[in-house]
Amino acid sequence: MAESTPLIQRILQSLFFREAQKKASRSARNPAFLLDLITKVLRTSNKGAIIHDVQEKLGLLTRLIRAYAKGEYRQLPWKSVVLTVAVLIYFVSPIDVIPDLLPIIGFTDDIALLVWLFRTISNDLDTFKVWEAEQAIPVDPQ
Structure with missing residues (x-):
């Protein structure tokens, strides 16, 4: 697991994140929920000033989550699925450790948590990137 900063520890131990984890555990097998969550994530990410690399x-x-929800990609460990869904639920929630309604600093906790997630599941993301690239290669019918 990636090294955690005091802010990440505060977020991970917060009531907001624990609730997101509970919801993720209940909902991560529901494709409709996951696809709706992705729509909300994309809408939310377009609102804030998110660093290009994070974006x-x-x-x-x-x-990754869209491919998982559609049943196209299943190489993601269940623990990573639930953790990712929990982080995305937290991300789209305007009320969390640092409320998103606060100009500029409102997304600080969201970005910190996303960066932590990217580090924590980096191997899973790398594996998905390879799989995704392979899907784009047309197969020669010979």
Whole structure:
């Protein structure tokens, strides 16, 4: 697991994140819920000033969960599925450790948590990237 900063520890131990984890555990097997969550994540990510690298990796993460929800990709360990869904639920929630309604600093906890997730599941993201690239290669019918 990735090294945690005091802010990440505070977020992970918060009531907000624990509730997101509970909801993720109940909902991560529901494709409709996951696809709706991805729509909310994309809408939320377009609102804030998110660093380009985070935006790019968030795009990868949404493609991963979309492929998982559609049953196209199942190489993601269940623990990573639940953790990712919990982080995305936390991300789209305007009320959390640092409320998103606060200008500029409102997304600080969300971005910190996303960066922590990217580090924590980096091997899973790398595996998905390889799989995704292979899907784009047309198969020669010979």
